[in-house]
Every structure is written in structure tokens, then in C-alpha cells.
Amino acid sequence: xxxxxxxxxxxxxxxxxxxxxxxGCLERNDWICGEYLxxxxxxxxxxxxxxxxxxxxxxxxxxxxxxxxxxxxxxxxGVAGPVLGLTTVLYTVPSLAMFALLTPVFGVSPxxxxxxxxxxxxxxxVRNVLAGLDAVPAEVREAARGMGYGPARxxxxxxxxxxxxxxxxxxRIATVSTVAMTTIGSVVGYGGLGNLIASGxxxxxxxxxLTASVLCVLLALVADLLxxxxxxxxxxWTRARSAGRRTRRGATVAKAVG
Amino acid sequence: xxxxxxxxAWQWLGTAANWAGEKGVWHRLGEHLWLSGxxxxxxxxxxxxxxxxxxxxxxxxxxxxNISNVGRAVPTFAxxxxxxxxxxxxxxxxxxxxxxxxxxVPPLLTNVYLGIREADRDVVEAARGMGMSGPQxxxxxxxPLAYPLIMTGLRSxxxxxxxxxxxxxxxxxxxxxxxxxAGFGNYDTAQVVAGAVLVAVLALLVEGVLVVVDRAFxxxxxxxxxxxxxxxxxxxxxxxxxxxxxxxx
Numbered sequence: 001x002x003x004x005x006x007x008x009x010x011x012x013x014x015x016x017x018x019x020x021x022x023x024g025c026l027e028r029n030d031w032i033c034g035e036y037l038x039x040x041x042x043x044x045x046x047x048x049x050x051x052x053x054x055x056x057x058x059x060x061x062x063x064x065x066x067x068x069x070x071x072x073x074x075x076x077x078g079v080a081g082p083v084l085g086l087t088t089v090l091y092t093v094p095s096l097a098m099f100a101l102l103t104p105v106f107g108v109s110p111x112x113x114x115x116x117x118x119x120x121x122x123x124x125x126v127r128n129v130l131a132g133l134d135a136v137p138a139e140v141r142e143a144a145r146g147m148g149y150g151p152a153r154x155x156x157x158x159x160x161x162x163x164x165x166x167x168x169x170x171x172r173i174a175t176v177s178t179v180a181m182t183t184i185g186s187v188v189g190y191g192g193l194g195n196l197i198a199s200g201x202x203x204x205x206x207x208x209x210l211t212a213s214v215l216c217v218l219l220a221l222v223a224d225l226l227x228x229x230x231x232x233x234x235x236x237w238t239r240a241r242s243a244g245r246r247t248r249r250g251a252t253v254a255k256a257v258g
Numbered sequence: 259x260x261x262x263x264x265x266x267a268w269q270w271l272g273t274a275a276n277w278a279g280e281k282g283v284w285h286r287l288g289e290h291l292w293l294s295g296x297x298x299x300x301x302x303x304x305x306x307x308x309x310x311x312x313x314x315x316x317x318x319x320x321x322x323x324n325i326s327n328v329g330r331a332v333p334t335f336a337x338x339x340x341x342x343x344x345x346x347x348x349x350x351x352x353x354x355x356x357x358x359x360x361x362x363v364p365p366l367l368t369n370v371y372l373g374i375r376e377a378d379r380d381v382v383e384a385a386r387g388m389g390m391s392g393p394q395x396x397x398x399x400x401x402p403l404a405y406p407l408i409m410t411g412l413r414s415x416x417x418x419x420x421x422x423x424x425x426x427x428x429x430x431x432x433x434x435x436x437x438x439x440a441g442f443g444n445y446d447t448a449q450v451v452a453g454a455v456l457v458a459v460l461a462l463l464v465e466g467v468l469v470v471v472d473r474a475f476x477x478x479x480x481x482x483x484x485x486x487x488x489x490x491x492x493x494x495x496x497x498x499x500x501x502x503x504x505x506x507x
Contacts, residue, residue: 094421100454104263213336220331
């Protein structure tokens with residue numbers, strides 16, 4: 001993970017050099033070109049926003065579909081096998097074929113890419129939601145029932161919070177793979193940064209390809225860190241447990257209050 | 259799905275001319291299988307010794323796990339195009355071969371490493387106590403116990419290779435993906451769908467064949483879950499240690 005960061009630094013370095021020296025790195029078709037960053041910043045921004053948009057919509061939709069599916073699979077064990085089997089089969093289909101098969105359904109539109117990515121994310125999300133809910137200790141569930149919790153309240157207030165780490169782990173994996181796979185959407189013209197990679201390839205434009213690729217990896221990294229942060233925020237008790245000692249836990253609480 | 263697309267694709271697949279020649283299905287399928295096979299063998303030659311050794315000595319865990327995460331975050335398409343534009347691009351199939359190997363190694367490495375690490379420690383200790391040497395231990399105890407995860411790794415790697423070989427078409431390589439990209443280029447929906455069906459069927463066939471191979475060669479076939487079996491089933495992995503399906507294509 002150091003490499004992209006270093007490349008980004010190099011990019012910035014090249015930019016400042018280009019500003020000072022005014023060398024024609026675009027004419028020389030260098031891999032790293034500050035002039036490219038400056039003159040095409042709007043194009044880069046648009047592509048990045050499209051990339052982020054497609055990824056967010058896909059993962060959110062995936063989660064909205066995966067959650068009821070996992071609940072259904074949990075309550076009717078007969079459904080679990082077919083649901084997991086079907087999502088695994090979908091996962092085996094290569095993305096280029098998936099987008100190609102969806103094109104006649106939706107026409108050339110962002111729906112093709114989003115639908116394909118949602119189908120892929122289901123495999124990871126359904127598994128992780130199921131694993132998370134299964135990992136809730138039976139005693140905890142019993143205790144909550146004994147305290148008079150109904151099924152809905154049990155799910156929302158006890159099981160869901162306890163399943164959250166596994167759930168977020170699944171969302172992180174799904175998000176990172178979705179960011180990478182969005183690039184293939186360029187076959188229908190909705191691939192975010194993938195569009196720039198594709199046009200860079202056609203025009204043999206090295207700076208465009210490298211910049212878009214680096215941005216794509218950075219995007220995946222940032223998304224992963226943001227989700228990790230969100231998990232820490234939502235499950236403060238896991239942090240307290242990993243901090244270990246009671247004295248330190250007390251200190252954390254005091255700090256949080258202050 | 260519009261009915262036109264399905265009947266169109268069916269007609270395309272039923273036309274003999276589409277199967278013959280340099281751009282025909284048979285030639286593209288040959289390219290696809292040839293590249294996938296070579297790269298899968300290469301990836302095994304690279305990943306298996308490293309993973310078996312790291313797992314045996316019990317070191318390098320962070321590397322084995324993180325390499326999978328890195329593999330997921332890097333877009334295959336970007337790597338293919340970067341390699342094609344690099345000086346390697348003028349050397350025929352090399353960009354494709356390198357990209358295929360790069361994306362097949364992580365699932366192999368992670369799964370095989372975890373398989374060896376999670377082999378029942380008591381059994382391994384007992385074997386050591388019986389006087390087995392390191393290589394004997396690895397061959398007779400750790401590898402048979404790790405077999406399920408080794409095969410999982412091989413399956414993910416094979417599926418990954420077939421998918422990446424499809425993408426090679428986007429960067430000007432051969433393989434079945436070429437039928438899809440050519441279809442997109444000519445606005446020929448029938449050809450796009452026909453190519454996609456061929457690719458999907460190939461991927462599912464590869465997965466299916468490997469499932470059969472997995473069952474047929476299981477060194478502990480029928481003994482793994484036997485109620486009175488002497489070999490205990492490998493302990494279930496702690497939550498979170500189980501590798502996730504890894505794909506970026």
C-alpha cells in the first residue's frame with residue numbers, strides 16, 4: 001500500500017516541477033505529468049465523482065437487498081442453501097460478461113454497471129450478515145428474550161449491534177472490490193475512472209492511464225479507512241475490550257465524558 | 259431481457275461461420291484456455307512453495323493476508339492497460355500473462371497459508387512427537403489437513419484467471435472476451451450476449467470441474483466427518499480468519 005502513496009507524492013512533485021520549469025511532459029508522453037493534472041482537473045474530478053457515485057449506490061443497494069435475504073436464509077434454513085449457491089454462481093461470472101448480459105436489459109446506461117456490481121456485492125454481504133448474526137451468543141439472545149424483548153426489538157437492539165463488526169467487515173470488502181470493478185463499466189461508458197483508463201489506452205496517453213489508476217487505488221484505500229472509522233464509531237465497546245484493562249477503560253470513559 | 263437479444267444470440271451461436279477462423283469461437287476459446295492454463299500453472303509454481311513454507315514455519319502471516327486485500331483494491335483493468343502501455347506491451351502476450359499471474363497469486367497464497375496454519379496443532383505436535391521430520395510433517399500431515407483450503411485457493415485462482423483472461427480483450431489481448439468487445443464495437447447486441455454466454459459458461463464449467471476434482475482427490479475422503487473417524491475434522495476457523503472470496507474483475 002506504500003506504492004500508490006509514493007506515486008501520488010511523485011505526481012505532486014512532478015506538478016510543482018512542471019509549474020517551475022514549464023517542461024512539455026504532455027508532448028513527451030511521460031507517465032507522470034503535472035501539466036496533465038492541471039489542465040484536466042475537471043475531467044478527473046467528474047470521473048472520480050461518477051466512480052464514487054456508482055460505488056456508493058451499488059454497495060447501499062447491495063446491503064438493502066442482502067439484509068432481508070440473510071434474515072430469510074436464517075429463519076428458513078431451506079432457503080439458505082439456494083441463496084448462498086445462487087450468489088456464488090453469480091460471483092463466478094466474469095464482470096465483462098455480466099455487464100454484457102445486462103446491456104440488452106437496461107440499454108447502455110449506468111443501471112447496467114450498478115446492477116452488475118450489486119449482484120457481485122450480494123455474495124460477500126449475505127455471507128457476512130449471516131456469519132455476524134450466527135455469531136451472536138445464544139445466552140445473550142436468551143437473556144434478551146427473558147427480559148421481554150420481542151423478535152423485532154431483539155434484532156434491532158441486540159443482534160444487529162453484536163453483528164455489526166462482521167457486517168462492516170463485509171461492507172469493507174464489498175466496497176473495495178466494487179471500486180476496482182467499477183472500472184470495467186467503461187465498456188458501456190459508465191466506468192468512472194475506468195473511462196479515463198480506456199480513453200488513455202486508445203490514445204496511448206500514459207499520464208491519463210497512470211493518474212486514473214492511482215486515483216482508483218487511493219479511492220479504495222480511503223473508502224476502506226472511512227468504513228473502519230465508522231465501525232469504531234458505531235461499536236465503541238469493541239475498542240474498550242481491546243484496550244483491555246479496567247483502569248484504562250475508566251480513563252476512556254472519563255475522556256469521552258470530558 | 260428483450261427477446262430479440264436472446265434469439266439473436268442463439269442465432270449467432272448457431273451460425274457456423276462465427277465458430278471458424280481467426281476470429282471464430284474455437285480459436286478464441288483455444289487462446290483463452292491456453293493462456294489461463296499456463297498462468298494458473300505459473301501462479302501455483304510461485305505461490306504454493308512460498309505459502310507452504312511460510313505456513314510450515316508459521317511466519318509471514320500479515321504478508322499472506324494483506325496481499326489478498328491489496329489484490330482486491332487494484333483494478334485488473336488498470337494493471338492490464340498499464341502493462342500494455344509499458345515497454346512490455348510490444349512483447350505479444352506478456353502483459354496478459356503477467357497480469358493473470360499477479361491476480362491469481364493472492365488467493366492461492368492466502369488460502370494455502372491459512373490452511374497450513376489452521377491444521378490442527380495437536381495433530382501436528384503428535385506427528386512431531388512421533389519423530390517426523392519437517393518435510394515429512396508437511397507432506398503427510400499438514401498438506402492433507404490443509405487440503406480443503408488449498409483447493410479453495412486453487413478454485414478462486416482459476417476463476418480469477420478465467421475472468422482476467424476475459425478482460426485481456428479490453429487491452430487488445432486475445433481470448434473469448436474479444437467476442438464481447440468486438441460486439442460492443444459493432445453495436446452488435448446479439449454478438450455481445452453470445453460472447454457473454456460463452457464466457458459465463460466457461461467460468462462456471464471451470465468452477466464445476468474443480469469442485470469434482472476437489473472431491474475426487476480429497477486425501478481424507480469419507481473420513482473427514484465420520485462419527486468414529488480417527489482423524490478429527492479441522493477446527494473451524496475463528497470468525498474473520500476465513501478468507502473472503504477475492505475478486506477484482
